[in-house]
């Protein structure tokens with residue numbers, strides 16, 4: 001598959017043996033921005049490897065390098081399936097050769113079939129080649145016999161593939177409850193249902209390497225389905241799965257190993273443990289390093305009082321220790337993830353969730369809900385049940401068929417399609433241009449800096465920003 005244009009990476013080699021894909025000495029820089037330097041890591045068959053790191057550390061870039069199959073030594077016979085977070089990211093990754101409108105006009109089954117077919121093209125190409133030889137007058141009689149035999153084997157493989165694809169598709173459609181949507185075109189489906197169609201197609205391809213980049217839009221039932229499908233494809237088909245997510249619960253339930261991109265020192269480390277164990281190791285590393293720094297600083301203050309010369313030496317020591325810390329750990333990754341605080345936040349979210357759910361459960365018949373200043377409400381429901389529709393009613397974009405809506409004050413809405421709109425309408429502009437309409441250059445620069453978009457990030461095309469950076473911008 002194509003994974004969009006990739007430049008700036010170098011790798012000494014990549015080997016596949018004993019069911020392990022080893023990537024050695026991989027470096028990547030976008031202009032003057034280094035993402036990783038001489039990084040080596042491995043992915044095992046039959047395992048889910050979680051690829052993690054802070055926003056902008058290079059997870060998507062790394063995935064696209066793997067999906068491009070352009071690494072020296074990458075097994076060309078591998079089927080690699082890269083599933084981007086949204087339709088638009090998929091287009092930026094170069095997954096489709098068709099126009100976006102053509103894809104959106106397809107019905108789910110046609111779309112899934114088309115995507116599976118494009119991945120099994122190798123088989124079709126071979127059949128076309130042999131059929132061409134059959135009518136070639138220069139091929140001798142004895143050769144024709146061998147070609148016919150090979151062709152009939154290939155027809156059989158193709159037929160059994162079609163049958164198993166159909167069987168698996170029927171099962172996935174019924175497990176996901178896609179039946180009610182089969183007559184709609186993709187463009188008329190909610191983002192969640194469109195994403196599920198892409199997932200079904202990806203699993204039906206039976207890839208050797210499946211890369212799932214930040215699964216989005218899924219309700220809890222579909223998330224369970226995704227987890228079981230990923231477990232199944234790794235255990236039963238011995239696929240390699242590279243799973244990218246910022247959601248700790250998902251990483252925890254899925255990953256057998258963790259590939260961690262440390263944005264501070266541009267390294268990549270593989271941890272052959274699950275996510276919670278990785279967190280424990282990582283937290284310990286940071287704790288230990290912080291303690292050392294703190295005690296060194298303490299010593300330094302005391303020493304300062306008595307001996308000026310010692311102060312100079314201690315500063316050197318502190319500097320060295322800090323350098324060591326950044327080699328072992330990326331503090332930004334752990335920041336704000338204190339366990340206690342998280343448990344508290346989870347508890348308060350759960351009690352709010354109950355209230356909010358009770359208020360919107362009745363959506364199809366009647367909604368009677370009031371939103372007060374300072375309320376924080378979780379709007380929860382199955383994919384396609386009408387969450388976005390309810391918001392559009394509140395915003396006044398839709399008229400209720402019955403009842404009324406009274407609105408006070410200003411509403412600001414950050415829709416799930418915000419990223420799509422940003423990419424489609426401003427993909428080729430810079431972040432500065434995007435904000436610049438209403439702000440002075442200095443104001444825009446300050447504002448972007450506050451959202452982690454300082455320096456070259458503010459003047460590059462929006463399309464080249466990472467998903468998290470785009471989200472911050474929109």
Ligand SMILES: Nc1ncnc2c1ncn2[C@@H]1O[C@H](COP(=O)(O)OP(=O)(O)OP(=O)(O)O)[C@@H](O)[C@H]1O
Pocket residue numbers: 030031033035053054055056057058059060061062457460464465466467468469
């Ligand atoms: N084509 C490109 N040209 C220049 N810079 C790019 C390009 N693609 C990505 N970048 C930059 O490389 C960095 C890594 O981007 P990438 O999308 O790989 O990060 P990520 O780890 O997937 O982030 P996120 O968690 O936000 O999705 C970002 O700073 C991004 O702006």
